[in-house]
Structures are given as C-alpha cells and as structure tokens.
Amino acid sequence: MKVLVVGTGYVGATTALIFAEQGHQVTGVDVDEKKIASLRAGKLHFYEEGLEELLVKHLQQQLIFTTDMEKAVQENEMIYICVGTPQKEDGSANLAYVEQVARAIGQYMNGYKTVVTKSTVPVGTAEKVTNWIAKAQTKPYEYDVVSNPEFLREGSALYDALHPDRIVVGASTERAFQKMRVLFGEVNCPYVETEPKASELIKYAANSFLALKISYINELARLCDSLHINVKDVANGMGLDKRIGTSFLGAGIGYGGSCFPKDVNALLNTAAQSSRPLTILAKAVQVNESQTLYALEKMEAALGGWKEKTIAVLGLAFKADTDDMRESPSLKMIHYLLQQGVTVKVHDPVAKYTGGGVLQCASVAEAIQGADAVFLCTDWAEYKQLDWGSLSKEMNQPIVLDGRNCLDAKQLREAGVQYYGLGV
Ligand code: UDX
Numbered sequence: 001m002k003v004l005v006v007g008t009g010y011v012g013a014t015t016a017l018i019f020a021e022q023g024h025q026v027t028g029v030d031v032d033e034k035k036i037a038s039l040r041a042g043k044l045h046f047y048e049e050g051l052e053e054l055l056v057k058h059l060q061q062q063l064i065f066t067t068d069m070e071k072a073v074q075e076n077e078m079i080y081i082c083v084g085t086p087q088k089e090d091g092s093a094n095l096a097y098v099e100q101v102a103r104a105i106g107q108y109m110n111g112y113k114t115v116v117t118k119s120t121v122p123v124g125t126a127e128k129v130t131n132w133i134a135k136a137q138t139k140p141y142e143y144d145v146v147s148n149p150e151f152l153r154e155g156s157a158l159y160d161a162l163h164p165d166r167i168v169v170g171a172s173t174e175r176a177f178q179k180m181r182v183l184f185g186e187v188n189c190p191y192v193e194t195e196p197k198a199s200e201l202i203k204y205a206a207n208s209f210l211a212l213k214i215s216y217i218n219e220l221a222r223l224c225d226s227l228h229i230n231v232k233d234v235a236n237g238m239g240l241d242k243r244i245g246t247s248f249l250g251a252g253i254g255y256g257g258s259c260f261p262k263d264v265n266a267l268l269n270t271a272a273q274s275s276r277p278l279t280i281l282a283k284a285v286q287v288n289e290s291q292t293l294y295a296l297e298k299m300e301a302a303l304g305g306w307k308e309k310t311i312a313v314l315g316l317a318f319k320a321d322t323d324d325m326r327e328s329p330s331l332k333m334i335h336y337l338l339q340q341g342v343t344v345k346v347h348d349p350v351a352k353y354t355g356g357g358v359l360q361c362a363s364v365a366e367a368i369q370g371a372d373a374v375f376l377c378t379d380w381a382e383y384k385q386l387d388w389g390s391l392s393k394e395m396n397q398p399i400v401l402d403g404r405n406c407l408d409a410k411q412l413r414e415a416g417v418q419y420y421g422l423g424v
Helices: 010-021 033-040 051-058 069-075 096-108 125-136 157-162 174-184 196-227 231-239 260-273 279-303 329-339 364-368 388-394 409-414
Strands: 002-006 025-029 063-066 078-081 113-117 143-147 167-170 191-194 310-314 343-347 373-376 399-402 418-420
Touching (some): 002 069, 010 025, 010 157, 025 069, 033 063, 051 157, 096 113, 096 125, 113 125, 125 143, 143 167, 143 174, 143 196, 167 174, 167 196, 191 196, 196 231, 260 279, 279 329, 279 418, 310 329, 329 343, 343 364, 364 388, 409 418
Parallel strands (some): 025 063, 113 143, 167 191, 310 343, 310 373, 399 418
C-alpha cells in the first residue's frame, strides 16, 4: 500500500521505516529541509538501534523523503500524522502542528483520504482533525480520520514494532476500519477496533498506568529501606502474580523521557477539565518528583554532607540504549548537585551534557578518578560489566549509589564498595 508519513521526528521516521520494512511504499514529508536532506543521505537524526540500517536498505526503493506536502498529499490516500505534540505550560498537549497538517491535508486533497493520527493526542483530537480538514477543503472530498496510537519504546522501537502486544485502531466508519485492515494485513497480535476517543484514551491510560506502577514500587522501595527488606525480592514475588506482572516494577530514581511525564500531565489535564480528577495519578507524579530527592538525601547522609565533594554521574540518558535526555532524572540530579556547590563529572556512552558547569568525561575511569561517590543514573549494559573492585580504588571514597538498582549489590559490597540502592 502507499503510505504518507507527515513529520519525520522520532515517531514519524520510525513509523515510516517500519512500514517500508513491512513492504509498503512510503513517503516521508517534513517542513524541515535539513532533516529531509539528512534522511535522503541515509542518516538518521537520532540514535535507535537497527533503524539506520533500515533507512539505508529501503531508501529510494520502498522509501522516499520530500518537503513537497502538496504533491505528497495528492499522491497518497493513506496519510499518517506523526508531528510533535509538545507540552504546554498548563500540562496540556499543544496541537498546533497537528492542526497545521490537518489544514494542509484539507487544502491539498484531491480525492478520498484516510487520515491517521499516530502522535499521542488528547481525547477528542480526531474530531478536531475532522473539523480542521473540513474547514480547509476547497472541494467536499470524502475522508476518514482514524486514531492508531504508537506504543514503541525508545531503544526497542524496532523490536516493539515487529512484535507488538496489540494494535489499536479507532475509527468511526466501516470504510476506515476496512482500509486499516488492508494496511496491517495479517497480524500476529490482538487487533483492537474501537471508536477514536477510546483509542486516544488507551494510549494515555496505558502510559499512565506504567508510570503508576513505577511510582508505586519506588514508594515501596523507600518503605523497604526503613524495614531493611530488598525491594527486588518484593517486586519479583508480587510481579509473578500474572494479574500484576513483573515488568515496570524496577525501583530507581524515577521515570523520565519524552512520553511518560508529558502523557501523564496531559491525562491529568484532560481529567481535570472533565471535573473527574485522577487523584491517584497526581500522587504518582509527586512520588516521581520526590524520588530523585530521596536518592540525593540518602547519598548526602552517606557522604556526611556535600561540602567540597566530587561526584561522578554515570549515565545521562533517561534510560539505556538511547541518547535521549528529555526529562531525564540524571539532569535533576546534576542540577541539584551543582546548586550544592559539588564538583560534577559526567559520563554517558552516547548522550552528551549540553549545560555548563560539569566535566564531561570520555571514559568511566576518567569520571570516577578522585570522586567521593558515584551516582549511577542510567542502566547502560556497560556499567553493569565494570570491575567495581578495582575502579573504586581510584575514588576518594568507594561510595556507589545505584539509581537503577541494576548492579550486583552483593558483589560490590564484597569488593569493598559502600553500595546503596533504592530499597536494596
Ligand atoms: C514509553 C512506553 O513504554 C511506550 O509504550 C510509549 O510508546 C512511549 O513511552 P519510553 O518513553 O521509550 O516508552 O520508555 P520506557 O522504557 O517505558 O521507560 C520510561 C521511563 O521509566 C524510563 O526513565 C525508565 O528508566 C523508567 N522505568 C521503567 C523505571 O524507572 N522502572 C521500570 O521498571 C521501568
């Protein structure tokens, strides 16, 4: 099938590449000429395992990139909207880019179109898109607006796209459902058909539930600290109940990224506007915000204060296998430490710190040299394999705060490290 993907940011580029891999004829369009030039040259503007290979593989055959929106709309019946929906100051999602695209589709369309929103958009957006298209139309061509949220995790986008837990399609007409069934063909996962509003809410509800799970285990981790219980054992024991599940019960310094914080706020905003506040979710946000502080206080007690201390922060990305630092807890940590007058040395295998005031180190050894403590903020595989016994000898004090509970506490303690986890 021919598919147009509007917006070639993380979601758009990934969607375009996956469709191309699935055998569709894909056009990616963007107003950003630099991005398009780079994609045409086979260069991806973000780090995501396996995707650049797909880009090079499909370029010019299954996949083309353009800035010509008019031609792109006219040549494609299936149009995916994948532009950004940044957070506004009040926590709601900014739909300005979605509106621009919807209006352009209305203006340029030359026949029937299926217009699909892939970006995470608030409940009621499909209706808005329908109206924006209608207003911009020069002729009353027919069209359907569909919601098909993405559930990809950064760092595992390719795997997730090829092995989805489910596909959700929200539409209002049988014609639209039919078009989407043709697009997806045979699928190896549950395929949920529902109304657009439900589909839009599913995405927010799912991400918010995962955020709740993380905040719940993080608060339990604090309780475990005071009761001297290992939260990992608790998470495992409770998670093995199939109704609970073991995933997203990893205690740590809290969730970050471009999705959870933004989506949770957007859902809170939607709920407040409907006079049905999601109080439990508001608490989860509070727990997430105070979790970093909890970790810092734990460290301050271990160090006996921040005065004249040097801290090595390992990991800047909000999670492993990505260079994305958006809403990363590590940045909150660094900000706090700098405010306390601490000397901060940072290392990340991929991400680079863009603010000032810290020493960016090229290796873990360089970051650790002479430090009073290590703060591990991202669970990179590289950090789990380090020889902490010999590395800690290069430190002023062998103190390690494992903000992701990803190191082997027993092994580190046996190697003479003063190990601290969260609930470990
Ligand atoms: C998330 C959703 O998982 C995905 O379905 C959606 O499409 C986009 O948002 P992503 O933002 O890539 O994906 O990250 P995810 O792997 O979900 O992790 C989010 C944050 O939670 C990270 O900061 C991670 O470190 C943290 N996390 C995750 C925990 O603290 N504990 C856990 O047990 C799991």
